[in-house]
Amino acid sequence: MQEAGKIKLGISIGDLNGIGCEVVLRTFEDSRMLDFCTPIIFASNKAISQQKSDLGLNINFNGIHDATKAIDGKINVVNVWKEHTPIKYGEATAESGKYALKSLRAAVDALKNDGIDVLVTAPINKNNIQSEEFNFPGHTDFLAQELNGESLMFMVSDGLRVGLLTDHVAVKDVASSITPKLIRSKITTIENSLKMDFGIRRPKIALLGINPHSGDSGVIGKEDDEVLKPVIKEMSDKGHLVFGPYSADSFFGSDNYRNFDAILAAYHDQGLIPFKTLSFGKGVNFTAGLDKVRTSPDHGTAYEIAGKGKADHSSFKEAVFAALHIFKNRQEYKGLIANPLKKQKMKR
Structure with missing residues (x-):
């Protein structure tokens, strides 16, 4: 059972041939991050295991089939697909675009259905993700279609x-x-x-x-x-x-x-x-x-350093904290709107 107040933070993995997976895993390699939220990565056990091995990261994760099964205090990975994912660091392939969309679609569905509280998106390649389902210049326009506001x-x-x-x-x-x-x-x-x-x-x-x-x-x-x-x-x-x-x-x-x-x-x-x-x-x-909270780092896939263990995860970590902060502010704001007397006292 989730600890009261623990925020379920969903993560779409982005382009597997870029640095997205690295900045995600390096962020949560610091176990103290698990005190702030319950991370839920939408990808596959096989893909995360390969990236973990390639990057030499010492982390453990909990494989699940549904975001509602996430365990507090662990890095959770929702198995969006089960097949082997070909990873070719530094290359913009049709396959990496396909799996980036699979991850994003599953994460957004979970966000819409309250399976997660907030969403942090790792970088996509805006070209290879294009398809009949995704015909947008980026995340922002896609989310505008999927979410209210x-x-x-x-x-x-x-x-x-x-x-x-x-x-x-x-x-x-x-x-x-x-x-x-x-x-x-x-x-x-x-x-x-x-x-x-x-x-x-x-x-x-x-x-x-x-x-x-x-x-x-x-x-x-x-x-x-x-x-x-x-x-x-x-x-x-x-x-x-x-x-x-x-x-x-x-x-x-x-x-x-x-x-x-x-x-x-x-x-x-x-x-x-x-x-x-x-x-x-x-x-x-x-x-x-x-009507939902989504953040992302301010950089792209950085193919030129993908798979080399050189990615700086600072921006992704900031995106995590920003999502948590904004979510809490919204909860407080809704409480003030619902309780005008409390709001009036705060204005004095």
């Missing part, structure tokens, strides 16, 4: 939090993809997440401009003046602490980001380049806005 790619690390208006969208399509409706939706999602997931009562949010220098009053593009600014004013007039648009080139270097609880970037690289530079490999990708 409005998804937001939210990169978090200590006090730095960066959300994206558009995530895996080609640069040529960014400006046309940003609409007043999208901006309102993302601001609302990020604001609700800051309140519910991070315990910030009156979140302060900065928006970065779409064009260089936020368009320079229309000289370098009109999207900032015609699309971003009206929505910022509209939401500000309604009491939301939303500011901008700020010129992205100087926003982080000037330390202005420290004045806000979160930053909403216009597109992928605008937000992730400064985030990954400042977070030093310890950042976490959190899918905000969904």
